[in-house]
Amino acid sequence: MPRKKLLVIVVLIALATLLVSLAQAAKTDQAERAQRLVHKAVAYVESYGSEAAITAFHDPNGVFIDGELYILFYAFNGDCLANGAKPELAGLNRYDVHDPDGVYQIREMIELAKKEGGWVRYKYDNPVSGRVEPKATYVLRAPGMDAFIGCGIYGTP
Secondary structure, eight states, rough: OOOOHHHHHHHHHHHHHHHHHHHHHHHHHHHHHHHHHHHHHHHHHHHHHHHHHHHHHHHHHHHTTTTEEEEEETTTTEEEEEESSOOOGOOOOOOOOTTOOOOOOHHHHHHHHTTTTTEEEEEEEETTTEEOOOOOEEEETTTTSEEEEEEOOOSOO
């Protein structure tokens, strides 16, 4: 193989590796941002109560909407208390909502929040791509409540 072709192949492989590394770093950063937002929301509920938190979580110009990241707030019975991206979901019970693979994401979020909290993985409509894609939501129990607070990202952390 001529040296120029070999050099081009080596450069392309290096660029592809760099792009994959950058994409992974961005996904890690997004996952960390989601976790920080949930911890901030938990602290807000603890300091100001659930009613003030619901208002704050729905504020499109507030501190709980960070680009594509927003807060979910659900009671353990599946009632949506707040959804920063879709405030119209507040008041609806979503306990039986499931993804195309049969994952009952709200039920799984409830069960995980009752324990130590963490990431729940499922599939959900991505409004940017218009496709159903893998999504992961980080959840923690809301202090002093039978409820959880979460924030999701597309892809897997």
